[in-house]
Amino acid sequence: MRNLLDFLIKYKHWLLFIFLEVISFVLLFRFNGYQGSVYFTSANAVTGKVYQMANNLTGYFHLKTINSDLVQHNTELSIQLEHLRDAYKKLTADTTIIEQMKQEALMDCSLIKANVINNSTTHTNNFITIDKGEEDGVQKEMGVVSGSGVVGIVYQTSAHYAVIIPVLNSKSSISCKIRQSDYFGFLKWSGGSPEFAFIKDMPRHSVFEVGDTIVTSGHSTIFPSGVLVGTVDEIGDSNDGLSYSIRVRLFTDFARLNEVRVIVKSNIEEQLELEESVINKEE
Amino acid sequence: MLQLFERIGWFVGLVLLQVLVLSHVHIYGYATPFLYIFFILILNSGIDRNILLLWAFAIGLCVDIFCNTPGMHAAAITLVAFLREPILKGVAMKEMEEEFEPRISTMGFSSYLKYTFLCTLIFCSVIEVIDTFSFSDLKELGLKIITDTLITMICIFCVEAILRRNKSEERF
Known part of the structure; x- marks a missing residue:
């Protein structure tokens, strides 16, 4: 027993070393699947504040x-608007469809404006x-999404940061389709x-060629259909040879991402459910 | 007491420099300087090993929390802190009984170069292996480790040069 104690005292730095390494690796491996670990990410209040202060400074460098x-985007949009106006004129005879389409678009989602305060592009995740x-x-x-295309999906949130x-990110998987032909697959x-x-x-x-535009499919509840993703850059075979593997040139330049929009999809059923529960409580 | 404040000053300064500037440096996707290990390298040689390990873990975890990589930097720098004493003993030319701060001025250039190189190489290897988490592309991994080590060494020697100049100006 005494020998054991002597041993432990003599090599206590070994024990401390192993203990600290175990903590490190537990953090490393649990972080990915562990939903409550927001305090160990840059979404916690202190780190968020520091990054925000730094971003207030560096944000100016990208303004140009x-x-x-x-x-460029503005000109593209005004050209598009012109086209749509033409189409609108042709369709005004059938006004009920237009009204319905407008309402659907408004009901479906709203946008929250946000600034990127920390970003990386060189890791695997x-x-x-x-x-x-x-x-x-x-x-x-x-x-x-950003002005130029899709960005990603919210993973962790705190009161003021996300x-x-x-x-x-190797864990990201977004359902996409080819705009012209509607064939879909997962972007990885x-x-x-x-x-x-x-x-x-x-x-x-499936039918497509190099240069075709790829947009989100709208099959998931996260993105509405038609958000820009990228263009087909190269067509190859997948590892098993059963399907095509497409290299997509992304529209979003992640290296200088600054302003993004978070898409809030409002759900009609959810709203009804909520309203019903309030009425029930009052009774 | 004064030494403790100086140490905390270095700690905060190096963490902020690392997470706000250096972690965003990627020359052609490689070569990221990890200057903050300088904090562990220059701690007094007579420091208790347990305290050294705790300092290392603390600075690693701070960098981790900012970089969204909990555990990665902490694991790597704790290993470096653990291996620091044997490396220091191995490279020091003369037998040094009394405590000293491992710097160019106290160790001599070649020993200091060997000492910082070994520590930096171990650190960068661990960081890159954990980050990529596969050995499938050894060439890529090796290149990352070598470029990281080189640029970190350059940064360390730049800081050394700046500190030395300040000190010599104080003397005159």
């Missing part, structure tokens, strides 16, 4: 490029932190260049 992007949280209406599993799993990323992601399960009989 953001501005030119906006101008990247994360983005934004400066909006639960108090602003951001919740887990909401979709996030962590997003962007496309550039496995490290490497932040400009490209892959769709590995596109069926053999």
Whole structure:
């Protein structure tokens, strides 16, 4: 017993070392599946504040490029508007359809404006932190887009900040389709260049070519259909040879992401349920 | 007491420098400097090993929390802190009985170079292995480790040069 105690005292730094390493690895492996670990991420209050202060400074450096992007986007949109106006004129005879479409679009979702305060693109599992949280209406599993295209899905939220799993994370999987032909597959990323992601399960009989636009499919409740993702850059075979593997050039430039929008999809059933429960309580 | 405040100053300064600037440096997707290990490298040689381990774990965890990688930096820097004493004993040319701060001025250039190189290499290897978590692309992994180590060494020697100049100006 005495020998054992002597041994322990003599080698106590070994014990401490092993203890600390075990803590590190427990943190490392539990973080991914552990929903309550928001305090150990950059969504906690202190780190969020520090990043926000830094972002207030560095945000100015990107203004020029953001501005030119906006101008370009603006012109694109005004051209599109012109086209739509033409189409609208043709369709005004049947006004009920237009009214219905407008209402549907408004009912479906609203947007929350947010700033990116921390971002990385070089790891295998990247994360983005934004400066909006639960108090602003951001919740887990909401979709996030930027002006140029899809960004990712909200993963963790605190009162004022949220962590997003962007496309550039090996765990991310977003349902996409080819705009012209509606064939769909899942967008994945496995490290490497932040400009490209892959769709590995596109069926053999699907029709598409290099340069085709890829948009979200709307099959999940996270993104509405038609949010821009990227273009087909290269067509290859998947590992098992049963389907096509498409390399997608992403529209979103993750390396200089600054402003994003969180998509809030309001659910009619949910709203009705809530209202009903309030009425029941009053009775 | 004064030494403790100085140490905390270094701690906060290096963590902020690391998470706000250096962690975002990726030259062609490689070469990220991890300057904050300088904090562990220059702690007094006579420091209790347990206290050294706790300092290392604390600074690693701080960097982790900012970088969204809980455990990664903490694991790597704790290992470096654990191996610091044997490395220090191995590279020091003369037998050093009394305590000293491991710096160029106290160790001599070649021993200091060997000492920082070994520590940095161990640290960068552990970080990159944990981050990629596979050995499927050894060339890529090796390149990342080597470039990280090189740029971290350059940063450490830059800080050394700046500190030295300040000290020599004080003397005159």
